[in-house]
Amino acid sequence: MLLFINGSWVSENEAVIPFQDGGFLYGDSLFESIRVGAGRPFRIHKNLERLRQGLNVIRLELPWSSKELIEICNTFIAKNNLQDGLLRLIVTRGTITGSPWNFSGAPNVYLTGRSLPPLPELPVKLEFVQEKDYPIARFFPAIKSGNYLGNMLAKRDAEQNGSFEPIFVNRDGLITEGALRNIFFVRDGILLTPGLALGVLPGIMRDTVLEIASSEGIRIQEEAISSSALSTFSEAFISSTGIGILPAVWDGFRSTHKLTYHLRDLLEARLKTGK
Ligand SMILES: Cc1ncc(COP(=O)(O)O)c(C=O)c1O
Numbered sequence: 001m002l003l004f005i006n007g008s009w010v011s012e013n014e015a016v017i018p019f020q021d022g023g024f025l026y027g028d029s030l031f032e033s034i035r036v037g038a039g040r041p042f043r044i045h046k047n048l049e050r051l052r053q054g055l056n057v058i059r060l061e062l063p064w065s066s067k068e069l070i071e072i073c074n075t076f077i078a079k080n081n082l083q084d085g086l087l088r089l090i091v092t093r094g095t096i097t098g099s100p101w102n103f104s105g106a107p108n109v110y111l112t113g114r115s116l117p118p119l120p121e122l123p124v125k126l127e128f129v130q131e132k133d134y135p136i137a138r139f140f141p142a143i144k145s146g147n148y149l150g151n152m153l154a155k156r157d158a159e160q161n162g163s164f165e166p167i168f169v170n171r172d173g174l175i176t177e178g179a180l181r182n183i184f185f186v187r188d189g190i191l192l193t194p195g196l197a198l199g200v201l202p203g204i205m206r207d208t209v210l211e212i213a214s215s216e217g218i219r220i221q222e223e224a225i226s227s228s229a230l231s232t233f234s235e236a237f238i239s240s241t242g243i244g245i246l247p248a249v250w251d252g253f254r255s256t257h258k259l260t261y262h263l264r265d266l267l268e269a270r271l272k273t274g275k
Helices: 022-026 044-057 066-079 149-160 204-215 227-232 258-273
Strands: 002-005 008-011 029-037 085-092 108-114 124-130 165-169 175-178 182-187 190-194 220-223 235-240 244-249
Touching (some): 124 149, 124 235, 182 258, 235 258
Parallel strands (some): 190 220
Antiparallel strands (some): 002 008, 182 190, 235 244
């Protein structure tokens, strides 16, 4: 695979990250996972919008325009002959000299990619974990920063417990999101998902699901969802760029996931066209 590093294309086994990279040293970085379908970056303008918002929050100026970044992604897809897969665009503070918090040199831009992860057995199992046990770097509004330690530890523990995805419950007892995915529930035919005000990542698939649901005339509520309300739901699913939609259950909860599978079919059809 050919990777992009600061304007150059290098083969995977020759690609290196400078030791003084602020992303490597301090997690001073942002990243975007971009879905590729039918050889096209799926809704990449949404990723770039989220990236720009994050750059503002971390006060980092990126000397690459969105048009240039799209061109780089398209070139990556062509060079690597990627039909369906994932791109990972990483922007870091740069190769730090002097005090890292004052560094104002050029950021580093990296682009890598991979094929889609294998589909797990459905439905996937969730477990609910406390955010206080897995401190995660929450910004309001959320940014997709390179600080994923809490997310990784929660995911690791969940998998060791036989679950697919840990779902965080914040200090107010409200459900926020998974370690790597957004969460949705269904109650009385209404699609529910935690609101962005909780610092939940505005997932590209979350947004796509909401768009599809709304065009299907499904009622949507983005609201605070208490973990004590779990018994009132008839369906649940998780969403992300890598997995699309996956129907989900937890201990003591079963579902036919009728609406979930309907939304999943519509989403998969869109992902196949890359638009
Ligand atoms: C914490 C978190 N929430 C939600 C998501 C889903 O976002 P997207 O749909 O853009 O992949 C991710 C993706 O990595 C994530 O890390």
